[in-house]
Amino acid sequence: MKDTETTLTKAFTIILNYLDGNLEPDPKVVNYQTANDLKEKLDLTLPDEGVALEALIPIVESYLNYSVRTGSTQFFNLLFSGSSIPGIIADMVTSATNTTMHTYDVAPVATLMEIELIKQLNSLVGFNPG
Template identity: 50%
Template sequence: MPQEISAQGNMTEQDELLSKAFHLVNQYLEENADIATPVVHYLKPELLKNKLDLSIPDQGVSIDKFITLLETYLHYSVRTGHRQFFNQLFSGFNLPGFLGEVFASLTNTSMATYEIAPVATLIEQSLIEEMNSWIGFEQGEGTFVTGGSNANLVAMLCARNKAFPEAKYQGFSQRSVVFVSDQAHYSFLKAANVLGIGLNNVIKVKTDAKGSMIPAELETAIASSLASGHTPFFIAATAGTTVLGAFDPLPEIAEIAKKYQLWFHVDGAWGGAAIFSDRA
């Protein structure tokens, strides 16, 4: 009878499992390169459930059963690394990046302190410094976040704490407003909700036919908010909107932010990588 995989594993078991798992990975990548391979074997939820063993067993499973589960997972998952996958922002596959994920999980360290993650901490610091130089910051700090939505939340939080340092302890005592384009990602609304700013205080600025924010409309919106007794503190531009791929006119918006002394944030989750281009 097949034995379940032990928690620590012995060398023979370890070699067998790793060999079969990485054979599966290699096979999956070869299939991705084949244009005849479907991007997804799509099934409706009720049909897919019948194909999957979603039970939580009391005992572990054998190596062969485990590999079968992995095969099933890969078979019915969307192949985001396939050449014909264009649906989301994270298409493509990078082998060094994949292996980096593997070894990051292998070491299983937290980035909380240098003592627990010395190499990873220095890597993070070097990457942040390099990114600052690419952007053109002579001085700057940074942190790695979980994704674009979290980045927008952290940016709005930093802006709030700079404009209203007392808000961290006392909350808001005045109506504070932020400005985004009408094509901006919905995560700005989520951030405003989480931070207690309020959805009604997210001012959506009109865009042109290409989906780019109109600077004159932004300045009009700021002036209107000030005239109403509100306190603007944050402008978010977008480098690559999710629908049209539009880039807001960053230099013009930066000048407006400087004029009114507002925090200027650029959401570059989609198009920020253009900074690496010689044409940027």
């Protein structure tokens, strides 16, 4: 468990720094590289066996370093609107629980949340309960 905690803490710190960078007044939106240059810089081969958890940290760093900062206030595109901390937390919880929503038996809380969300959305657009 200690390796897991250490690696998660390092990854969360890197991600937090990345998110903080989105709030800078004039952040660099992209560290642009051509596809060929990026292929040379990244080892994208899949190993025959898994890697140690610690080996994931440089992968996270590289991924964020070469990704477009779509959450930046300087990024303008019709398909993006920045990051949402509640959304990020919700995504982490759903990833950690690895829950599917196909029945109440395997996702009781998520199912009840979904029903409540549907009720609220229905009322916003004027649909009757039911």
